[in-house]
Amino acid sequence: MTLKVRTEHLSAWYGAKRGIEDISLDFEEHAVTAIIGPSGCGKSTLIRCMNRLHEVIPKARSEGKVLLDGEDIYALSAVSVRRRIGMVFQKANPFPTMSVYDNVSAGLRLNGVRDRKRLDETVLRSLKHAALWDEVRDSLDAPGVSLSGGQQQRLCIARALAVEPEVLLMDEPCSALDPIATAKIEDLIFDLKKEYTVVVVTHNMQQAARVADYTAFLYLGKLIEVNRTRELFERPAQDLTEKYITGRFG
Amino acid sequence: MKLPKFPNPFRGLPLRFDREGRRLWKDFGMSIAAFVCVVIALVPLGSILIEAAVRGLQAIGPSFFLLDTAYGGIGNAIQGTLILVAFASAISLPVGILTGIYLSEFGKNRFGDAIRFFVDVMTQIPSIVVGIFVYSLILLLSVSGIVSVRLVFSAVAGTIALATIMIPFVARTAEEALRLVSVSTREAALALGIPRHRMILRVVLPTGASGLVTGALLGVARVGGETAPLLMTAYGSGFGFSGLDQPVESLPHTIYTFALSPYTGQNQAAWGASLVLVLMMLMISVFSRLLLRSRYPLGGAGR
Amino acid sequence: MPEKAERKALAEGLRALNENMVTLADLSELAIRKAVDGLTRLDPDVSDEVFTLDGEIYALQLEIEKNCVDLIALHAPVARDLRTITTSLKITTDFDRIGRYAKDIAEITLRFRGKEPDHLRNLGSIPEMTEIAIQLVDKAIRAFVARDAESVRHIQEDDDAVDLLEERAFEELVDKMTSRSLDVGVGARYILVTRYLERIADHAVNIGQRVVYMVTGDRVPRIRAVDRANRTR
Numbered sequence: 001m002t003l004k005v006r007t008e009h010l011s012a013w014y015g016a017k018r019g020i021e022d023i024s025l026d027f028e029e030h031a032v033t034a035i036i037g038p039s040g041c042g043k044s045t046l047i048r049c050m051n052r053l054h055e056v057i058p059k060a061r062s063e064g065k066v067l068l069d070g071e072d073i074y075a076l077s078a079v080s081v082r083r084r085i086g087m088v089f090q091k092a093n094p095f096p097t098m099s100v101y102d103n104v105s106a107g108l109r110l111n112g113v114r115d116r117k118r119l120d121e122t123v124l125r126s127l128k129h130a131a132l133w134d135e136v137r138d139s140l141d142a143p144g145v146s147l148s149g150g151q152q153q154r155l156c157i158a159r160a161l162a163v164e165p166e167v168l169l170m171d172e173p174c175s176a177l178d179p180i181a182t183a184k185i186e187d188l189i190f191d192l193k194k195e196y197t198v199v200v201v202t203h204n205m206q207q208a209a210r211v212a213d214y215t216a217f218l219y220l221g222k223l224i225e226v227n228r229t230r231e232l233f234e235r236p237a238q239d240l241t242e243k244y245i246t247g248r249f250g
Numbered sequence: 251m252k253l254p255k256f257p258n259p260f261r262g263l264p265l266r267f268d269r270e271g272r273r274l275w276k277d278f279g280m281s282i283a284a285f286v287c288v289v290i291a292l293v294p295l296g297s298i299l300i301e302a303a304v305r306g307l308q309a310i311g312p313s314f315f316l317l318d319t320a321y322g323g324i325g326n327a328i329q330g331t332l333i334l335v336a337f338a339s340a341i342s343l344p345v346g347i348l349t350g351i352y353l354s355e356f357g358k359n360r361f362g363d364a365i366r367f368f369v370d371v372m373t374q375i376p377s378i379v380v381g382i383f384v385y386s387l388i389l390l391l392s393v394s395g396i397v398s399v400r401l402v403f404s405a406v407a408g409t410i411a412l413a414t415i416m417i418p419f420v421a422r423t424a425e426e427a428l429r430l431v432s433v434s435t436r437e438a439a440l441a442l443g444i445p446r447h448r449m450i451l452r453v454v455l456p457t458g459a460s461g462l463v464t465g466a467l468l469g470v471a472r473v474g475g476e477t478a479p480l481l482m483t484a485y486g487s488g489f490g491f492s493g494l495d496q497p498v499e500s501l502p503h504t505i506y507t508f509a510l511s512p513y514t515g516q517n518q519a520a521w522g523a524s525l526v527l528v529l530m531m532l533m534i535s536v537f538s539r540l541l542l543r544s545r546y547p548l549g550g551a552g553r
Numbered sequence: 554m555p556e557k558a559e560r561k562a563l564a565e566g567l568r569a570l571n572e573n574m575v576t577l578a579d580l581s582e583l584a585i586r587k588a589v590d591g592l593t594r595l596d597p598d599v600s601d602e603v604f605t606l607d608g609e610i611y612a613l614q615l616e617i618e619k620n621c622v623d624l625i626a627l628h629a630p631v632a633r634d635l636r637t638i639t640t641s642l643k644i645t646t647d648f649d650r651i652g653r654y655a656k657d658i659a660e661i662t663l664r665f666r667g668k669e670p671d672h673l674r675n676l677g678s679i680p681e682m683t684e685i686a687i688q689l690v691d692k693a694i695r696a697f698v699a700r701d702a703e704s705v706r707h708i709q710e711d712d713d714a715v716d717l718l719e720e721r722a723f724e725e726l727v728d729k730m731t732s733r734s735l736d737v738g739v740g741a742r743y744i745l746v747t748r749y750l751e752r753i754a755d756h757a758v759n760i761g762q763r764v765v766y767m768v769t770g771d772r773v774p775r776i777r778a779v780d781r782a783n784r785t786r
Contacts, residue, residue: 053441058358083443093434097456107442110452156438163442206629233631235770245631247560 004029004197005050005085005167010064012042012049014057019045021221022064027167027214032189032198034212034229036205038244042221043201047169050199051085052078068167083107086165090172092152094144094159101140103155107163122162130158131188150181157188167197174207186211205245209233217241302525309522319504320488322515324523327504329491331527333405334484334500335474338412343466346417350424350462355450357425366425372418381479384411388483398495405491405498408484412473420469427461428454460542467538471531477502501527563628567637570624573617574641578694580610581648584655585690585753589683592662592746593676595669603659610652614645633767640767644697647756647763651690654749661742675735675743677725682718682750689715689757696761702768705761713778715754722747 005027012019020042027033035043048054049062052073066073073081094103102109104123113119123140127133132154136147144155153173160168170189174182189211192198202208208215209229216226217238225238236242243249317323353366388407392399401407431454439449455462477500480486485497486507492498501523508520584606591599621642624630630638669675689711696705726743729735762773776784 051441053437056437056440079443079445081443082441087437087441089434089438089441091434093432093438095435095438095453095457097459106439106453107444110439110442110444110448159438159442205631209629209631234635236632242632246634247563 002029003027004069005199006067007046007050008065008067010046010049010062010066012045012054012062013060014045015059018221020049020218023218023223025216025223025226027197027199029197030193030195031213032193032200032211033214033216034208035199035201035216035218036203036208036244037218037224039203040220041218043203043218044171045221046218047087047171047199047201050167051087051169052081053087083163084165085167085169086160086163087169087171088153088156088160088173091176092149092156094147094152094155096143096145098144099141100136100144100147100155103144104158104162106159111163123158126158126162129161129192130154131184131191132158148181150177150184153177153181153185154188157185161196165196167199168192170198170200172201172203175203182207205233217244219244299528302521302528305518305521306523306525309518310525314519314522318489319499319507322519324501324504324519324526326487326490327499327501327523328526330405330484330487330499331474331501333491333498334408334412334480335470337405337409338416338473339466339470341409341413342416342420342469345413346420346469347424347462347466349417349421350426350428350465351450351455353421353425354428355454369418369421372414373422375415376478377415377476378478378481380411380414381482384414384479385482400495403483403485403497404495405484406494408480408498408500411479411483412476415476415479416469416473419472420465423465423468424462427465428458430461431457463541464538467534467541471534474531474534475502475527477506501530563624563630563634566620566624566628567634570617570620570638570641573613573620574645575694575698577610577613577617577645577648578697580606580613581651581655582687582690582694584610584652585658585683585687588655588658588662589680589687589750592658593673593680595662595665595672597663597666600659600662603655607652607656610649614649617645618642636767636770640763644760644763647759650756651753654753657749658746661746664742665739669739671735675726675729675739677743678718678722679743679746679750682715682722682747682754685711685715685718686750686754686757689754689761693757693760693764696764697767700764700768702765702771705764706773708758708761709773709776710781712754712758715751716778719747719751 003026007023007025010023010025011021023042023046025046035046037043045054050066050073054060054062055078068076068081068084073085095106098106101123104126105113105119108119108122124133127136132151135151136142136155144152147155153176157168157173174185177185186207189198189200193213200208200212212229214226215229215232217224217232217236217240219240225232225236225241227237232241233245236245314323314325315328316325318326349365349369353362353369356362357365384407385402388397388402388410389399391397392402435457436449436454439453440446444453480500480503484500484503486503487497487499489499505520505523505527508516508523511517511520584603587599587606588603591597591603621638624638625635628634665672689708692708692711693705696702723744726735726740726747730737730740762775765771765773
């Protein structure tokens with residue numbers, strides 16, 4: 001089992017308030033790891049530390065390490081970390097002034113790539129990877145925001161994939177979507193893991209059960225349990241985990 | 251353009267006075283009261299426009315626009331206003347927008363708060379005080395020999411005064427416009443590995459562009475009608491623009507002088523000039539609104 | 554909050570399931586007791602009662618199956634709930650089987666047609682077997698109701714006694730039949746009874762082991778008595 005990303009004793013604060021405490025978690029390469037837990041348990045904080053987005057918030061700080069292929073991400077530049085670890089957000093956020101094409105190619109264009117051919121290829125490849133190509137192939141110049149909710153989210157996934165990251169972090173990617181769009185994205189996640197390492201934060205346990213190889217349960221900022229999904233859902237080791245997944249608290 | 255449907259307050263009026271009926275009558279009464287208040291609010295605005303139109307139209311003709319104020323026209327006044335506003339914008343738009351960018355992107359700290367506070371204070375300074383300030387500043391500079399004393403009453407002085415009023419205004423509206431760009435748009439850009447300066451320049455600015463443009467146009471509209479600061483700086487002249495270091499006429503100033511003059515011809519010209527000024531301001535507002543709609547057909551900026 | 558409401562429905566479903574399981578268990582135990590009682594006294598009326606019980610057991614078993622499938626379809630249960638439901642689904646088969654063997658014993662009682670002079674002597678170790686078998690069933694049911702895994706973790710060993718008794722009874726009966734002191738047609742019936750009792754005990758062991766899984770998630774390995782003996786040596 002190759003570990004693509006690891007956190008070591010990671011803690012993070014927003015000002016005086018602690019978001020996560022002493023989390024050491026491994027993420028296997030080419031696997032989907034789900035992070036579940038009740039609202040406010042630190043799931044989003046955790047992944048935002050992983051692509052160094054946490055530090056952008058004023059008065060935020062963190063301790064501990066995050067290792068990408070064994071390298072401390074704080075030893076690298078934030079920009080290069082974020083190119084290797086991409087993120088998709090809870091609410092689809094395509095750039096409002098850009099077309100579908102421009103949205104997908106934004107990561108490359110805004111980093112200086114001008115070669116039209118390369119951009120065209122990237123857009124095609126990314127949209128195909130995100131299972132959106134067939135639906136938008138004839139309207140690449142339409143505004144990004146003119147797509148439906150589910151399509152917009154897949155657009156954001158395509159945009160993230162266009163910069164060819166190694167890891168994809170997804171923060172509750174389906175929470176704003178209807179069941180059909182959700183199913184499409186879950187299928188997509190299933191395919192994506194062949195080439196990427198995926199981390200999905202979700203508050204929907206059935207979703208974790210459906211898509212993830214490994215599941216980690218967080219509660220009040222601490223890591224309670226992590227295991228192969230089928231083990232965690234069939235025989236959780238911790239009482240707290242059992243209570244959460246069977247819905248007996250909250 | 252579809253006019254909004256006028257709500258019919260008489261619809262559904264009950265013919266009873268039990269509790270349900272009383273509530274409906276109260277509702278009806280409030281609707282009437284609100285409507286009356288709207289009328290009261292619109293009356294002064296409407297009457298200004300009507301007065302200006304009625305009295306001013308008589309003065310308007312081709313010569314009105316071509317002649318200088320020395321000859322009863324307002325040609326040089328329009329020219330002067332345009333020049334002053336153009337130069338003032340040339341200075342204040344970049345400075346104001348950059349300040350706005352700083353405040354919204356980098357100003358989430360004590361220093362930023364302090365700047366914001368001072369900018370707010372500056373937007374409240376009475377414009378005549380700005381006029382006095384610029385006047386004394388140039389005077390002092392000329393006394394110590396740094397600049398020529400001619401500049402005290404000149405287009406340059408007028409430009410500086412208008413810019414001083416415009417900068418804080420544009421800075422604030424620019425900051426607001428950029429604030430409207432959602433955090434998630436910025437995060438999306440950062441998450442792609444786009445460096446911060448490029449995120450601001452090529453994602454945030456274009457997204458907030460319509461808001462910025464609106465703010466700029468409103469700033470222009472604001473200073474276009476200022477009179478007091480120009481009294482002690484640009485001063486006024488009967489003739490057309492003759493150099494940056496010379497006094498220059500402006501529309502508000504023309505209205506002021508013509509209205510107080512004993513000649514009825516000039517009084518009427520004052521009404522004409524008023525109409526022209528109001529129409530200019532109106533056109534800027536409408537234009538900025540159209541711009542907003544064309545960029546965002548569904549309405550709203552920075553979504 | 555919809556999440557809470559869904560769990561209430563699940564909790565209610567689980568409670569009803571448990572009630573049904575307990576009823577099923579009681580019916581099965583009652584069936585064997587009656588069947589063996591009927592055989593001992595060669596009373597055909599008791600056999601009829603056992604047939605009725607078997608019918609009820611079968612019907613209840615079907616309903617429990619349906620309950621379980623519904624709970625899974627509607628509530629996507631996990632962890633303990635999931636194990637409880639899948640265990641229930643499986644052990645209904647065991648209880649049903651126990652009921653069937655009880656019925657089979659009752660059938661044999663009918664075949665005797667109430668006459669058999671040496672009956673009690675010929676029964677031999679059958680009463681002893683019956684006692685142990687019933688105890689095992691009882692133990693398994695108690696463990697299920699109390700959700701007590703430890704009491705049944707080694708239930709397989711208790712079954713060894715039943716297996717030994719069955720062997721002994723088999724040999725005794727074969728002896729008697731070859732020495733002609735017992736009619737083969739009759740002797741064969743006794744052998745069948747011992748067989749049924751041994752199977753009943755096996756099903757009790759199944760139930761016990763599934764209870765261990767239901768409570769702890771552990772799966773107890775099935776080891777032949779011989780190998781177990783070898784291991785402890």
